[in-house]
Amino acid sequence: xxxxxxxxxxxxxxxxxxxxxxxxxxxxxxxxxxxxxxxxxxxxxxxxxxxxxxxxxxxxxxxxxxxxxxxxxxxxxxxxxxxxxxxxxxxxxxxxxxxxxxxxxxxxxxxxxxxxxxxxxxxxxxxxxxxxxxxxxxxxxxxxxxxxxxxxxxxxxxxxxxxxxxx
Ligand SMILES: [Zn+2]
Numbered sequence: 138x139x140x141x142x143x144x145x146x147x148x149x150x151x152x153x154x155x156x157x158x159x160x161x162x163x164x165x166x167x168x169x170x171x172x173x174x175x176x177x178x179x180x181x182x183x184x185x186x187x188x189x190x191x192x193x194x195x196x197x198x199x200x201x202x203x204x205x206x207x208x209x210x211x212x213x214x215x216x217x218x219x220x221x222x223x224x225x226x227x228x229x230x231x232x233x234x235x236x237x238x239x240x241x242x243x244x245x246x247x248x249x250x251x252x253x254x255x256x257x258x259x260x261x262x263x264x265x266x267x268x269x270x271x272x273x274x275x276x277x278x279x280x281x282x283x284x285x286x287x288x289x290x291x292x293x294x295x296x297x298x299x300x301x302x303x304x
Pocket of ligand 1 (some may be wrong): 202203206215217218
């Protein structure tokens, strides 16, 4: 009897590059599982910086979150989540997902709150607007200090001006 692999069950949602890089973390033994239970696993993946992966099982479904930038694209694209899944398979954790080998869609979890610097709310914040679109005047109190930019009011037209100056 073939042992069911959770990584295999969700593999089709992962891009090959994430699998390659995640596999590298896994073979380097860079993945540490914690809080292993039937309903979930937390994992620490050590790369240049440590990323925290969270896997949760409910009703035969699997959801994942990661502290890396994969929040933007979803955990199903994340090499850390893939590395964690390989380690979960190695340790044969999350038995509730091993009764079938059918393909499994990976759900999205909020990333574990591990970065004290980040104070943004859980709802997805809009991406920072490029400076040229800042047409609305800000309240002076809210405006960021522009000590080094005395000509800040000319910012919106700075690019053509700079282009002219370069010639
Ligand atoms: Zn990640």
